[in-house]
Amino acid sequence: MSTPSMIRRGLLATASALALAGLMTPIAQAQTKLPLRISTPAVADDWHAKMWTVFKDSLEKSAPGEFDVQINLNASLFKQGTEPAAMARGNLELSSISAFDIAKLVPEFSIFTAGYVVQDPQQQQKIFNGPIGQELFKTVSEKMDVTVLSTIYLGTRQVNLREVRNVRTPADLKGVKLRMPGSKEWLFLGEALGATATPLAFGEVYLGLKSGTIDGQDNPLPSVRSAKFYEVTKQIVLTNHLVDGIFLAIANKTWNALTPAQKQKVQTAATAAALFNNENRIKEEGQIIDFFKQQGLTVTTPDQAAFRTHVQQVYLNSEYAKVWPKGLVERINAVK
Numbered sequence: 001m002s003t004p005s006m007i008r009r010g011l012l013a014t015a016s017a018l019a020l021a022g023l024m025t026p027i028a029q030a031q032t033k034l035p036l037r038i039s040t041p042a043v044a045d046d047w048h049a050k051m052w053t054v055f056k057d058s059l060e061k062s063a064p065g066e067f068d069v070q071i072n073l074n075a076s077l078f079k080q081g082t083e084p085a086a087m088a089r090g091n092l093e094l095s096s097i098s099a100f101d102i103a104k105l106v107p108e109f110s111i112f113t114a115g116y117v118v119q120d121p122q123q124q125q126k127i128f129n130g131p132i133g134q135e136l137f138k139t140v141s142e143k144m145d146v147t148v149l150s151t152i153y154l155g156t157r158q159v160n161l162r163e164v165r166n167v168r169t170p171a172d173l174k175g176v177k178l179r180m181p182g183s184k185e186w187l188f189l190g191e192a193l194g195a196t197a198t199p200l201a202f203g204e205v206y207l208g209l210k211s212g213t214i215d216g217q218d219n220p221l222p223s224v225r226s227a228k229f230y231e232v233t234k235q236i237v238l239t240n241h242l243v244d245g246i247f248l249a250i251a252n253k254t255w256n257a258l259t260p261a262q263k264q265k266v267q268t269a270a271t272a273a274a275l276f277n278n279e280n281r282i283k284e285e286g287q288i289i290d291f292f293k294q295q296g297l298t299v300t301t302p303d304q305a306a307f308r309t310h311v312q313q314v315y316l317n318s319e320y321a322k323v324w325p326k327g328l329v330e331r332i333n334a335v336k
């Protein structure tokens with residue numbers, strides 16, 4: 001009579017015989033693929049949504065069958081701004097997180113939420129790919145349990161209004177209900193611009209503009225196009241107030257479990273994604289004004305120096321500046 005352990009041994013022997021014969025290969029491979037869940041509020045037509053396909057394609061080429069890359073757009077998996085917590089809890093592997101999200105846990109990072117600090121996308125890349133980035137990302141890893149793999153240029157933020165208004169200086173935005181993403185760091189930026197900042201998730205902005213619950217919003221112009229905000233607004237005010245970046249990050253739990261070869265492949269994919277986004281976005285920003293004009297929008301240039309002076313003063317006199325490491329503003333300014 002066969003005992004249960006004999007039966008188990010028999011089954012195991014059959015299973016390994018099948019595996020050896022190659023019959024179980026597809027199932028076995030599917031089971032060992034490491035899930036890489038991605039969550040982003042980006043809309044499909046935006047470069048920082050498309051970059052995730054570049055990331056996925058790169059990994060499928062360099063590591064076929066090793067990863068199961070799952071891209072979730074439009075904040076369909078996690079609400080905008082909740083991604084870092086989801087990553088720390090082990091519910092999400094990758095995301096692109098904003099300086100504003102980082103600043104909540106790494107207060108000195110608020111320097112990158114301040115208007116008119118970073119000058120242009122090229123300087124942004126040099127800052128974050130150089131010693132300043134290295135130092136800050138080490139703290140980010142320690143405090144947030146995520147590893148930043150690349151810096152994504154989100155674009156230069158501009159003010160976008162529902163009705164045409166004569167905006168020369170921050171005083172001209174007085175009383176304007178300007179939508180900002182929902183955290184106090186974002187609201188502070190809106191107020192620093194002279195407006196009345198009001199919180200709303202990205203996915204609700206289109207309807208907010210359409211219905212008039214908000215008077216305007218701020219975003220880089222490629223996002224104004226891809227999210228179709230131009231359909232429900234009449235003016236773009238070229239304030240150039242924030243050279244914005246988001247950070248392609250992976251949960252440390254996931255990162256630390258990878259082999260050195262896998263780490264290299266994931267890093268290469270993240271670098272390729274950033275490059276794809278950055279090149280396309282910079283190019284689009286260079287050509288996009290005509291598009292808005294064709295759509296009937298009024299595009300105006302305010303007194304940018306007045307905005308810069310005001311916004312910088314507001315930040316320098318704020319609680320935020322008190323935690324900026326001594327000399328960091330100067331070090332950033334010295335990056336050319």
Ligand code: KDO
Nearest residue numbers: 041042043098181202218219223
């Ligand atoms: C936005 O909500 O205005 C913002 O631009 C903030 C960014 O940090 C980022 O979350 C972005 O939205 C989304 O990825 C949608 O483009």
